Amino acid sequence: MNATDSLKMMWPKLPACSGLPGRGVEITSGHPPQVFQITDFATDDVGHQRWDTPGPRQEDHEPAHVDHSNLLGYLPFGGESALLPVQQRLIMICPNEDERLTMSQVLAHRWGAIHASGLDDIVAFADEREASIETGQDLLCACLATSADPRLAPTLEKLRRIGVRTVLFVPPSTRLTYDLGISSLSIDDRELIVVESEHSQDMQPSTWPPLHHRKDPTAGDYWRAIISRNGQPRLIHIPRAG
Numbered sequence: 316m317n318a319t320d321s322l323k324m325m326w327p328k329l330p331a332c333s334g335l336p337g338r339g340v341e342i343t344s345g346h347p348p349q350v351f352q353i354t355d356f357a358t359d360d361v362g363h364q365r366w367d368t369p370g371p372r373q374e375d376h377e378p379a380h381v382d383h384s385n386l387l388g389y390l391p392f393g394g395e396s397a398l399l400p401v402q403q404r405l406i407m408i409c410p411n412e413d414e415r416l417t418m419s420q421v422l423a424h425r426w427g428a429i430h431a432s433g434l435d436d437i438v439a440f441a442d443e444r445e446a447s448i449e450t451g452q453d454l455l456c457a458c459l460a461t462s463a464d465p466r467l468a469p470t471l472e473k474l475r476r477i478g479v480r481t482v483l484f485v486p487p488s489t490r491l492t493y494d495l496g497i498s499s500l501s502i503d504d505r506e507l508i509v510v511e512s513e514h515s516q517d518m519q520p521s522t523w524p525p526l527h528h529r530k531d532p533t534a535g536d537y538w539r540a541i542i543s544r545n546g547q548p549r550l551i552h553i554p555r556a557g
Contacts (some may be wrong), residue, residue: 363395384427387508388540388553397542397551399426402506403475405482406495407540409510412486416458418510418538420482421555423456428482431457434464441473458484468496487512487519504543510553511539523548 383398399405409415416432423430431437437457455474459467462485474481485491487509492502502520512518512525523541537552 317403319554329474342343384425385506386425387422387542388537388551391550391552397544399482401504402470402503403480403506404495404506405480406491406506407482407484407489407508407510408491408512408518408521409484409538410487410514412460414511414538415484415486416554417555418481419456419458422482426454426456428454428456431455434466434470438466438470441470441477443480444479445473445477452478453478454482456482456484461486462488462491462494464494467494471495487517489519491520504546507543509541526550 353423373419387397387399389396407418409418419432420430422428431440437459439454440455462483471481471483483495489495506520508519509521509523510517513528514524514525518525521541526539526541531541536556537554540551540553541548542551543549
């Protein structure tokens with residue numbers, strides 16, 4: 316290094332690394348230095364394969380009887396599957412309106428769910444199901460252009476009461492928890508999935524860090540999403556293919 320002693324004294328104290336090759340320290344504003352280890356694992360090995368094909372180490376994580384019709388996506392490093400969460404309500408936040416609609420249609424088809432676009436369709440479905448004496452499809456994929464409608468919260472409560480699981484595809488909003496009729500203090504991050512976020516505003520009401528920018532978010536065979544895994548945000552790839 317050619318830095319002067321005075322400059323070296325200004326550098327932050329770096330944490331110790333192991334003696335393995337490929338080690339590094341990432342320094343970002345607002346966070347302490349993070350140690351990372353570069354491995355010889357090639358992400359392309361799983362990035363371009365079919366979404367329902369086991370990854371290089373998937374057999375270590377996934378039982379053989381997994382129903383792939385419930386698959387949400389996969390972790391890009393290792394190929395481990397991420398299944399559709401079992402929560403009664405799942406909130407998928409996506410800032411791009413066209414991508415949000417397309418994703419809701421693709422996933423509704425994959426999961427064999429009812430698809431509704433717009434609050435009028437959701438209200439009509441809830442009223443029809445409440446009046447029906449027969450049980451039917453218990454999973455609804457509902458895409459909304461906005462969550463700012465006073466009918467939304469009572470409609471979601473009605474769906475919960477009659478036993479319909481709901482996957483909401485909504486734009487980010489600081490008022491989202493209020494619009495859904497829940498307290499921002501009681502929202503469970505296991506209910507949240509944030510798709511193709513590249514700015515902090517794309518994450519609202521979540522406080523997770525956004526994803527890195529890519530030139531064309533519509534390119535490729537998957538959507539990038541952030542989920543909670545063991546209490547920590549994790550990247551998954553949601554396949555575009557139905």
